[in-house]
Amino acid sequence: MAHARSWTAHISALLGLSCLAGVLCFHFPELLTSQAFRQVYTEGFARSLLLGGLVSAFALGTLAILRGRDRRVALTGVGAATLAVLLGGVHIELGSIGQTPWSLGLDWFVVSLFFSALVFVPIERLLGRVPLLPLRPEWRTDLAYFFASHVGVQFILLMVTAWTSGVAALVAFPALSAAIQSLPAWLQFLLAVLCADLAQALAHRTYHRQAWLWRVHAVHHSSRHLDWLAGSRMHLLEILLTRGLVLLPLVLLGFSPGVVNAYVILVGLQAVLAHANLGLRFGWLEYVLVLPRYHHWHHARRADYTDANYAIHLPLVDMLMGTFRLPRDGSWPEEYGVMEAGSVPAGFWRQHLAPFLPRRDG
Structure with missing residues (x-):
C-alpha cells in the first residue's frame, strides 16, 4: 500500500522552487517580469514574500526529512531554497529596470500561484463538494497550463x-x-x-x-x-x-x-x-x-x-x-x-x- 503524500514536503518543494524563480526575477527583471504587473506591487513586498517563502521552505522541508516522508520531494524544496540563498536571496541589489520589447511574466506566475493556493486550497478542503486533494490526478498537467498562461x-x-x-x-x-x-x-x-x-x-x-x-x-x-x-x-x-x-x-x-x-x-x-x-x-x-x-x-x-x-x-x-x-x-x-x-x-x-x-x- 502506497504511503500518503507528505503535505509538508510538497509545500516545501513548491515554496523552494517559487523562491528560486523569485530570485531569478530579481536578477533579470527586464526579461522575467511583466512590466504591467510590476506596477501593482512594490520591491519591499516582493522581498518580504521571498523571505517568508525561504523560511517556510527550509522549515517544512527539514520537518519532512526528519519524519522520513517524501524525502526526495522535501530535498527538492530545501535544495531550491538553498540555491536561491546562494544566488543572493533577499539581499540582491536591484538597479534600474530597463525597457525590453518583450518579457516573461514569471513574477505574475509566482505571486498568482501563491495567493490562489493560499485562498482556494483551504476553502476547498473545508467546503469542497467532493473530498479532492490538491495533489489529485493530473495536477502536474494543470499546473503546467497555469505556468504557461501566466508566464506567457x-x-x-x-x-x-x-x-x-x-x-x-x-x-x-x-x-x-x-x-x-x-x-x-x-x-x-x-x-x-x-x-x-x-x-x-x-x-x-x-x-x-x-x-x-x-x-x-x-x-x-x-x-x-x-x-x-x-x-x-x-x-x-x-x-x-x-x-x-x-x-x-x-x-x-x-x-x-x-x-x-x-x-x-x-x-x-x-x-x-x-x-x-x-x-x-x-x-x-x-x-x-x-x-x-x-x-x-x-x-x-x-x-x-x-x-x-x-x-x-x-x-x-x-x-x-x-x-x-x-x-x-x-x-x-x-x-x-x-x-x-x-x-x-x-x-x-x-x-x-x-x-x-x-x-x-x-
Missing part, C-alpha cells in the same frame, strides 16, 4: 492587442464611443460584462459545434476533476482566440480603459471560481451569476448537457440563447470530462499537438 501573459496580450487595435482602426464608432464613455463607470462596467459574455458565449458554442475547434476546446473539457486549478487547462490557441473575440467588442464600442481593465480582472477571478470544488448553494443568486454548480454542469459528462451553460458571467446570456440548464433539485454532475473517452491524450505537450495531428478512429 505578455505575449498573449501583445497578440490580442495587435488584433483588436487593428480591427478597431478599420471600424470605429466615435459617436457611440463618446455616448458609452459618458455613462457612469458602474453602468459601463455592467454593459461591458454583458457584451463580453455574449461574445464569449457565442464563440464558446462555436467551439462545441465546429469539429476542428472542438478538438482544440476538448482539451479544456478533458479534466476529470474540477477545482480552482482545473480552469487553467486551456489550449494556448483557444486563449488567444477567446481573449481576442471577447475584447474586440469592448474596444469597438469604446469602453473606457479603466472599465476594460476591471473586466479583465473580473474574468480572471470568475474563471477560477466557476471551476472551483465548492459545494455551496447560493439560492437565487445561481440564476443571476455564473457560480460553481452552474459551470460544473457545462463540464458534465452527460449527453443532455453538451449544449448548455456557455456563459461565464451571466446566466441571462444562456437564457437569451436558449442554452440555460440548471437542475432545480440542487444536484451536481456525477462525472466530468469529454464524452469520447480517450479522445484527448494526457499531458501538456501531447494535448497541444493533438488538434494538429490526424485523428485516430477506432
Whole structure:
C-alpha cells in the first residue's frame, strides 16, 4: 500500500522552487517580469514574500526529512531554497529596470500561484463538494497550463492587442464611443460584462459545434476533476482566440480603459471560481451569476448537457440563447470530462499537438 503524500514536503518543494524563480526575477527583471504587473506591487513586498517563502521552505522541508516522508520531494524544496540563498536571496541589489520589447511574466506566475493556493486550497478542503486533494490526478498537467498562461501573459496580450487595435482602426464608432464613455463607470462596467459574455458565449458554442475547434476546446473539457486549478487547462490557441473575440467588442464600442481593465480582472477571478470544488448553494443568486454548480454542469459528462451553460458571467446570456440548464433539485454532475473517452491524450505537450495531428478512429 502506497504511503500518503507528505503535505509538508510538497509545500516545501513548491515554496523552494517559487523562491528560486523569485530570485531569478530579481536578477533579470527586464526579461522575467511583466512590466504591467510590476506596477501593482512594490520591491519591499516582493522581498518580504521571498523571505517568508525561504523560511517556510527550509522549515517544512527539514520537518519532512526528519519524519522520513517524501524525502526526495522535501530535498527538492530545501535544495531550491538553498540555491536561491546562494544566488543572493533577499539581499540582491536591484538597479534600474530597463525597457525590453518583450518579457516573461514569471513574477505574475509566482505571486498568482501563491495567493490562489493560499485562498482556494483551504476553502476547498473545508467546503469542497467532493473530498479532492490538491495533489489529485493530473495536477502536474494543470499546473503546467497555469505556468504557461501566466508566464506567457505578455505575449498573449501583445497578440490580442495587435488584433483588436487593428480591427478597431478599420471600424470605429466615435459617436457611440463618446455616448458609452459618458455613462457612469458602474453602468459601463455592467454593459461591458454583458457584451463580453455574449461574445464569449457565442464563440464558446462555436467551439462545441465546429469539429476542428472542438478538438482544440476538448482539451479544456478533458479534466476529470474540477477545482480552482482545473480552469487553467486551456489550449494556448483557444486563449488567444477567446481573449481576442471577447475584447474586440469592448474596444469597438469604446469602453473606457479603466472599465476594460476591471473586466479583465473580473474574468480572471470568475474563471477560477466557476471551476472551483465548492459545494455551496447560493439560492437565487445561481440564476443571476455564473457560480460553481452552474459551470460544473457545462463540464458534465452527460449527453443532455453538451449544449448548455456557455456563459461565464451571466446566466441571462444562456437564457437569451436558449442554452440555460440548471437542475432545480440542487444536484451536481456525477462525472466530468469529454464524452469520447480517450479522445484527448494526457499531458501538456501531447494535448497541444493533438488538434494538429490526424485523428485516430477506432
